[in-house]
Amino acid sequence: MATPEDLNRCARSLPEVSVGPYWGQPAYLVGGKAFVWQRPPRREEGAIDPETGMPFADLIVLRFPERAEREAILATSDPEVVFTIPHFRGGFGVLAHLDRLSDDLLEELVERAWLATAPPPVRRRAPG
Numbered sequence: 001m002a003t004p005e006d007l008n009r010c011a012r013s014l015p016e017v018s019v020g021p022y023w024g025q026p027a028y029l030v031g032g033k034a035f036v037w038q039r040p041p042r043r044e045e046g047a048i049d050p051e052t053g054m055p056f057a058d059l060i061v062l063r064f065p066e067r068a069e070r071e072a073i074l075a076t077s078d079p080e081v082v083f084t085i086p087h088f089r090g091g092f093g094v095l096a097h098l099d100r101l102s103d104d105l106l107e108e109l110v111e112r113a114w115l116a117t118a119p120p121p122v123r124r125r126a127p128g
Contacts, residue, residue: 001099001100002103004107007110008034010110012028013031014127016030017030020034025039034117035113035117036114038059038060041055042055062112069112073112081100084114091116
């Protein structure tokens, strides 16, 4: 189970990452663009816990500007962990339950969001 500290460690391990505001929330940025951030609980279709009726409080948003990559991530991920909601259809966001992500999956998703968002000169400095 990943934590906000794991998210911070993972995001900050990537080149040229800073923390700044995005839609009023702190976000991890590369090239001035947010690539991952924690999402405050909201009462929106798809973001409500069916057992409690309360908004999920553990969600992160990952930025994937290319529809094909976003769809591939959704198709190959457990929908109980990584999903989207009507608010993000046609947009760039994928949601994930932070507290349901393994460390490996968190690292993979954060790095993929960073790669999808970083400018090409920065992207060339990707780890691995």
